[in-house]
Amino acid sequence: MKTNMPVVTVPATDRATAALADWLIRDLTAVMLEQAGLPDPQRLRRLPTITAAHIGTPGKLRRHARALEQTLAQVERHLRAGAHLGEHGLGTASVPAVPGELLDVAADLAGTVAERGSPAAALANRAVLLAAGVIGRGLGRVDASQAWSATAGSYCATITQLWRDEPQAQVLVDPG
Template sequence: MHPHTPAVAVPATPRATALLTDWLIRDLTPLVLTHAGLPDPQRLSRLAPVTGAHIARPGKLRRHVRALEQVLVQIEVHLRAGLHRRPPTPLTTSSAPAVPGEVLEVTGLLAGAVAELGSPAAALANRTVLTAAGVIAAGAGTAEAFDSWSTTAWSYCTVVSQVWQDEPQARLLVDPR
């Protein structure tokens, strides 16, 4: 991604936070899981869209939390089973990142913001993305790290564009580095 990629300040507005949380749980996480070849990304895509009502009452995200917890259990079982078939390789996101650092930074900020509101949903999704990105970066996924990086960057730019259009009062920051 370009070093001047816009980042949405979170928490922004409830609607913008909902759009970003929905993107994280129902778009980015399944995308990275698919690239990593990890189980059941469709479960997350089938969840109800995250709305401003979910952000106002984070208890409404309990189905999302349950689905993410179940996916994480499946991932753990899948990864443990794979260790018996071949020697373990270190899972890393630094050698060949599968997700742009800016995207990981935004998902981390979003995870913290939603957790402060009272739901672990975004934090669980963030953990899932980091795990899947490590699998891809280790060369154990179904997609190359660069392909995953490009696709996740495109996904992020798409959601930022949507936030910018739908929520003009949401703050968009551009890092001047």
């Protein structure tokens, strides 16, 4: 489904990248895990806010990456133990639980942060995809439309704040 979700464009300053990475790790990932009924979203919410200093010195994201690794390990154990999945399996071919544009933003952000030397955003992206797969298969705590609305609202709030705080950022809407 094409939604014309606004997308933040560069110049991707450290401050703008930090705001989006913070949204991805501490908000989107936690919301998705919670809505999918997967373990420990609160661990991510308790992490320190990601700042430009974290992006400028990716070693400062070690704590975030470690928390995401531990959360993913818990999620994977939970999913492997989940007899309720039956033959459904998990996949993300047509996951309606998250707008496609947000998955694109998360993937781009994962690459940007990885280029700076931290796997944190890529780990968060992986957790979001796992949770979206659970919700998209109807196995979460909420249905896909509720997750879709929550994630879209979360992103729009983040880019609105970013647009106010980061004068060089632009918000573009794909007219296609």
